[in-house]
Amino acid sequence: MSHVARLFVEQPLEQGAAVALPEAQSKYLLRVMRLTEGAQVRVFNGADGEWRCSLSIDRKTAVLTPLEQTRAQVSGPELTLLFAPVKKARTDFIVEKATELGVSAIQPVITDYTQSQRVRTDRMRLLAIEAAEQTERMDLPQIEDAAALPKVLAAWDRAVPLIYCDEGGDAAPLAAQSNQLSGKPAGLLIGPEGGFSPKEREMLRALEFVIPITLGPRILRAETAVVSALTLWQSEVGDWQQAPYLPEA
Amino acid sequence: MSHVARLFVEQPLEQGAAVALPEAQSKYLLRVMRLTEGAQVRVFNGADGEWRCSLSIDRKTAVLTPLEQTRAQVSGPELTLLFAPVKKARTDFIVEKATELGVSAIQPVITDYTQSQRVRTDRMRLLAIEAAEQTERMDLPQIEDAAALPKVLAAWDRAVPLIYCDEGGDAAPLAAQSNQLSGKPAGLLIGPEGGFSPKEREMLRALEFVIPITLGPRILRAETAVVSALTLWQSEVGDWQQAPYLPEA
Numbered sequence: 001m002s003h004v005a006r007l008f009v010e011q012p013l014e015q016g017a018a019v020a021l022p023e024a025q026s027k028y029l030l031r032v033m034r035l036t037e038g039a040q041v042r043v044f045n046g047a048d049g050e051w052r053c054s055l056s057i058d059r060k061t062a063v064l065t066p067l068e069q070t071r072a073q074v075s076g077p078e079l080t081l082l083f084a085p086v087k088k089a090r091t092d093f094i095v096e097k098a099t100e101l102g103v104s105a106i107q108p109v110i111t112d113y114t115q116s117q118r119v120r121t122d123r124m125r126l127l128a129i130e131a132a133e134q135t136e137r138m139d140l141p142q143i144e145d146a147a148a149l150p151k152v153l154a155a156w157d158r159a160v161p162l163i164y165c166d167e168g169g170d171a172a173p174l175a176a177q178s179n180q181l182s183g184k185p186a187g188l189l190i191g192p193e194g195g196f197s198p199k200e201r202e203m204l205r206a207l208e209f210v211i212p213i214t215l216g217p218r219i220l221r222a223e224t225a226v227v228s229a230l231t232l233w234q235s236e237v238g239d240w241q242q243a244p245y246l247p248e249a
Numbered sequence: 250m251s252h253v254a255r256l257f258v259e260q261p262l263e264q265g266a267a268v269a270l271p272e273a274q275s276k277y278l279l280r281v282m283r284l285t286e287g288a289q290v291r292v293f294n295g296a297d298g299e300w301r302c303s304l305s306i307d308r309k310t311a312v313l314t315p316l317e318q319t320r321a322q323v324s325g326p327e328l329t330l331l332f333a334p335v336k337k338a339r340t341d342f343i344v345e346k347a348t349e350l351g352v353s354a355i356q357p358v359i360t361d362y363t364q365s366q367r368v369r370t371d372r373m374r375l376l377a378i379e380a381a382e383q384t385e386r387m388d389l390p391q392i393e394d395a396a397a398l399p400k401v402l403a404a405w406d407r408a409v410p411l412i413y414c415d416e417g418g419d420a421a422p423l424a425a426q427s428n429q430l431s432g433k434p435a436g437l438l439i440g441p442e443g444g445f446s447p448k449e450r451e452m453l454r455a456l457e458f459v460i461p462i463t464l465g466p467r468i469l470r471a472e473t474a475v476v477s478a479l480t481l482w483q484s485e486v487g488d489w490q491q492a493p494y495l496p497e498a
Contacts, residue, residue, distance in 0.1 A: 093342075097476075102465070102466075134470070135469070167493045173490065218325075218385055220349055224346055235422060239465060244467070
């Protein structure tokens with residue numbers, strides 16, 4: 001792929017308007033990447049498209065000046081991942097993979113069998129930024145504060161189907177239900193290790209906007225189920241008919 | 250899921266024939282799981298089905314006696330994952346996830362852009378065993394020694410389609426090609442970070458058993474591409490129509 005650094009910034013991007021980077025990003029470009037005055041960097045902010053920028057250095061601060069817009073702003077489909085936090089490394093992984101797989105929002109939910117209640121949304125946001133930079137996304141997923149499952153369900157927009165991975169054995173594959181899903185935003189709910197409690201399954205199954213799906217005969221870990229279910233949704237009703245964006249090297 | 254420990258052993262399993270476990274597994278059952286004399290353990294060896302066993306302790310050795318066969322031996326579809334080794338944590342992840350997603354064999358391939366040439370097949374086998382125990386599999390994937398891509402392609406059975414994930418932008422989704430794939434064993438080839446070299450892409454595209462597929466508009470890391478592509482294959486032509494196996498608690 002391209003070897004030109006790609007960076008998410010918080011500031012507005014417009015031609016000629018220099019952007020001074022905060023300390024961490026300055027360090028990354030100058031010390032880790034060892035870029036020098038005049039180097040080119042690809043920059044996006046989730047609103048103004050992607051810009052080819054030129055680097056200048058003001059003492060220890062990296063300053064980027066947008067030269068030309070290389071891509072217009074686009075967003076992927078509206079897809080919210082609801083997941084029950086698991087151990088740290090696996091939660092990190094879920095955030096990274098969900099960002100790669102194009103979710104528009106990530107909502108941690110606390111369920112009956114959720115082991116780790118501590119959710120660091122600041123850390124999740126940093127991981128999402130890094131993954132978005134890598135994956136040629138033009139936007140970031142919105143990271144929501146953790147909330148209890150019943151509260152999230154009570155506030156859910158009933159016009160939006162909520163897919164959940166049910167290990168009970170009688171759910172149909174997502175592909176068999178894609179007519180109910182196509183052309184609509186969706187939510188995708190993945191339980192913790194150990195799945196949902198009987199009470200939660202009953203609650204979920206009673207809601208008419210909830211669509212149970214199966215992920216096959218083997219038991220998947222939570223983070224595998226996240227990637228598998230997001231893949232099936234993107235492939236069936238999302239944007240995977242589109243070709244990859246390939247930046248010029 | 251079930252809280253009964255599930256263990257892969259190397260020894261044959263038949264009713265009443267006691268199996269003395271090696272040191273590492275004895276330690277795991279007695280010290281980590283803190284099981285005591287008479288505890289029940291579920292055991293499989295990839296050949297004789299799954300057995301409910303009873304634990305006895307001979308000094309520091311755990312001994313398992315098969316009481317009854319709880320499941321007959323079954324195998325998943327024939328699916329070989331060919332992947333280019335990446336950094337250690339991500340290679341570990343690929344082996345774990347491929348096992349969860351039911352591959353029958355894992356073949357590390359060295360490609361032009363492969364960064365880490367060091368492949369520890371012994372470590373890969375341990376990770377596969379752990380994942381198989383977790384995921385209710387009845388067998389292990391075969392772990393092959395690493396080999397150069399051209400050598401693997403030269404030895405490939407031309408009757409077996411080899412799917413590869415092509416970021417070139419003109420490949421069709423797997424679902425559109427499932428008629429060429431159904432009812433057959435398959436191979437799935439995932440390149441390293443940076444993809445395949447132009448020479449490799451040319452070589453792959455010239456082989457009539459090779460089927461390029463797309464994984465959508467965002468660039469996926471190698472380990473994400475592994476999970477996504479295996480999901481699509483299992484869902485389209487593999488065994489994901491089958492319900493999960495749920496052990497009794």
